[in-house]
Amino acid sequence: MPTDTKRVRGPEVSQSPSLFSCDPAAVLPSKGPRADGRRRDQVDVRPVFVRCGLVSQAKGSAYLEAGNTKLMCCVYGPRETDRKDETNMKCGRLTTDMRFAPFSCLERGSWIQGSQDKDFSLMLHESLQPAICLHKYPRSQIEVNVMVLENSGSVLAHAVTCASLALADAGIEMYDLVLGCSMRQDGTSYVVDPSYMEENCWNSVSCENQGGLTVAFLPSLNQISGLQSDGEMTEETLTAGVRTCIEGCYKLYPVIQHALTKAVRKAAPSQSES
């Protein structure tokens, strides 16, 4: 387990103050309205703010804010591959990296990648790979780096959206944009695009359906490229949940399209052919 060796730990009998702090409301009401005013059992995603092209050094970049969740993504490439251990050089390679800034979560994290970061990176890779035309970039490597600045729920879903925006901004050929949406099932009701509190507070009364679901969706091709779920849910709940997430993705689609066209127009204001 990677530890931070530069911190002074104090005498051996000392204990962390967080053990003694009282827990904030551990159980969220599962019937009442949500904390930020959105409705339950409706596809109510948080309004999203996106901009492309904020990092000048990277080939393409995007910044996304959904409620309090803030993340940014940079794309580099196509570059020459460093490692030559791939047997198939006919198509390119995608490398994804997702990191949480130490100040992003409620408890301070470390800059060293934990297992959760690696997990998310793998899921991001799985969601993005089907969408990129890798056969057009032989012997090359495309790097996608996502940095989460503030984690306020459904980070993986928004990371997928942000990464595909950055890829489109970088001019990398893709079959379609990848949009992500997540939801949280709590007994008989569900919430779409949960915030951090809604995601992590498990109801102590164990109902039948308790779990979360994240879907990465290609809207134009109507295909799902990534599916991640945890908890226990029945089959009908899961399929209904997937459909709900797809609906959430469709709601997000016009905003993403508008942001991309705005970025293209800003890069090349001329209306005539070059």
Add this chain to the structure above:
Amino acid sequence: MSPMKLCVPGDKLCSAEDCIPGTGVYLRHGYIYSSLAGYVLRKNEGEELPVISVVRETETQLLPDVGAIVTCKVTSINPRFAKVHILYVGSTPLKDRFRGTIRKEDVRATEKDKVETYKSFRPGDIVLAKVISLGDVQSNYLLTTAENELGVVVAHSEAGKYQMHNMAIGLEALENSSTVLHRILAPCWTTRWCYLMDYLSTEKHLLGLLLPLEDCDNTCEKHVSVFF
């Protein structure tokens, strides 16, 4: 001209019966979809159907492809091959460097076994080469200079001044003259243009395209006086 339409990856542009797919688009189930975020261009090229493509105004990332003429710089030599960094593909500069290899037998077309690499190349030379293969897992791009128009374009001589191979302009006069030269011409036989090279800096070598080769005659004084 009608305003250009913008599109994002995945937008359905038209049916395959209306247009022929160009660059930046892909064909699926009889429809043409966009694969880039950019402007939609429809060009009528005289055939029955117009060609539809999507362009971004930023220069398209060209990767060295088989058969492309590339400009590269020699980084190390070996009795068997020379390693180079590929800097330009055609006339577009690459943002990232790709590595290439010129094998001993690909340096010239005749007398391939008598080639000595240290006599043909030196580290720092600018070479025009052609890609013959993308290479396999272990090797880099394979290049060849075994054609008339290819080979070393700019080289550093022992006296410290640039000298040209394959040049029609008289070099000896340039070498021996005491005037300080800042810019040098280099003709490129492939594209039939004369390049202006920045002599003092080793990185930014291709400053621009100047005049068609037919306009340059063989006297060097005329050109030297024009350009520095």
